[in-house]
Amino acid sequence: VQLVESGGGSVQAGGSLTLSCVASGKFGSLNSMGWFRQGPGKDREGVATLRTSSGATNYARSVKDRFIISWDNAKKTLSLQMHSLQPEDTGVYYCAAGFLLGVASLSPSRYDNWGQGTQVTVS
Numbered sequence: 136v137q138l139v140e141s142g143g144g145s146v147q148a149g150g151s152l153t154l155s156c157v158a159s160g161k162f163g164s165l166n167s168m169g170w171f172r173q174g175p176g177k178d179r180e181g182v183a184t185l186r187t188s189s190g191a192t193n194y195a196r197s198v199k200d201r202f203i204i205s206w207d208n209a210k211k212t213l214s215l216q217m218h219s220l221q222p223e224d225t226g227v228y229y230c231a232a233g234f235l236l237g238v239a240s241l242s243p244s245r246y247d248n249w250g251q252g253t254q255v256t257v258s
Contacts, residue, residue, distance in 0.1 A: 143253030156230030167239040174226035181241025
């Protein structure tokens with residue numbers, strides 16, 4: 136499975152960005168995808184995840200009501216709309232995919248396939 140992110144950049148506080156992640160390869164066995172981020176000097180953390188079959192979503196409390204995750208099955212593209220961005224949202228954002236039982240966990244350790252990451256800087 137290959138995951139390629141795009142859409143990162145620099146934005147002022149209060150602004151918006153949309154990230155995209157295109158999946159390719161042997162994707163059929165995976166059922167969960169998500170966005171994770173790693174801020175400067177911080178551990179990687181889950182931001183938003185979803186089950187590709189049902190569309191059920193799971194958000195970190197810090198981004199709930201500001202970020203929207205979605206999956207386009209026809210285009211095999213995972214998106215993250217980010218609104219009301221704050222400096223604490225700064226970090227490298229990664230797309231990940233995996234096969235999970237139950238809810239689409241926000242724990243990075245549950246995912247086996249990762250993209251290369253895209254930088255988001257909020258000032």
